[in-house]
Amino acid sequence: MTQTAPAGIATDTMLRIDGVHKWLGHLHVLRGVDIQVRTGEIVCILGPSGSGKSTLLRCINHLDPVDGGVIEVNGERIGHELHGGQLYEQSERRVAKARQHIGMVFQHFNLFGHMTALDNVTYGPARILGRPRKDAVAHARQLLAKVGLAEKEGSYPSQLSGGQQQRVAIARALAMEPRLMMFDEPTSALDPELVGEVLQTMKQVAEEGMTMIVVTHEVGFAREVADRVVFMDQGRVLEDGPAREVLDNPQHERTAAFLRRVH
Ligand code: ADP
Ligand code: MG
Secondary structure (H helix, E strand, O other): OOOOOOOOOOOOEEEEEEEEEEEEOOEEEEEEEEEEEEOOOEEEEEOOOOOOHHHHHHHHOOOOOOOEEEEEEOOEEEOOEEEOOEEEOOOHHHHHHHHHOEEEEOOOOOOOOOOOHHHHHHHHHHHHOOOOHHHHHHHHHHHHHHOOOHHHOOOOHHHOOHHHHHHHHHHHHHHOOOOEEEEEOOOOOOOHHHHHHHHHHHHHHHHOOOEEEEEOOOHHHHHHHOOEEEEEEOOEEEEEEEHHHHHHOOOOHHHHHHHHHHO
């Protein structure tokens, strides 16, 4: 389905998801998912509610362990692995290292409510990466300017609109200097008039060469910004191809039906 370099040869693959299975209780949520993302590529994941999109992102970010298959981020293997029929778990250190390369933006902005916008963006680099506070603050100011919120650095989340909060969340994720940014329906909780400014910020991040995985129902964004669209249904990848091909000429009736619904 996707072009794959032979195993063991250096590639520009940022993310390799290979035969991933995930159970939540009795529910087989991911049923053998294969996706590859090249460095610099923008991949939009579409699919009906309950198809496993959020679960997949959680597995990529190792918030949830997988029950089978392999996930590699920038060559770092995360998740469980079958070895001679035995599952073994990766060490905490390797997991933390792999996760550090991934920025995550959620539907609900998840900002620290008791911190200003500037402190939200500074916190990770200063406290987790151990950057000197002066450098972390200077970088945070650059990022807030980039997302159009230089004037709001002293504001608390409750003083910002949903769109502004989400842009702070994007700046906060970028501050960790991730190699991969993942967005889980970043505009679904926003009032319609605030969606555009967040999509515009994401487009700007994409244009700067970031590798991005975006779970979204915003077909217009997918058409304009994505290199590839992956359509998920019932825990499987139903389609995976160039954005326009999948959106304009879906191969499966379920994809077509979904696109008719969200248009
Ligand atoms: P999507 O993001 O595509 O809407 P999710 O990954 O959130 O889908 O959910 C996939 C399936 O897993 C759904 O049927 C959902 O009800 C179920 N699910 C999600 N989280 C849990 C959980 N913590 N425990 C049990 N089932 C869950
Ligand atoms: Mg979801």
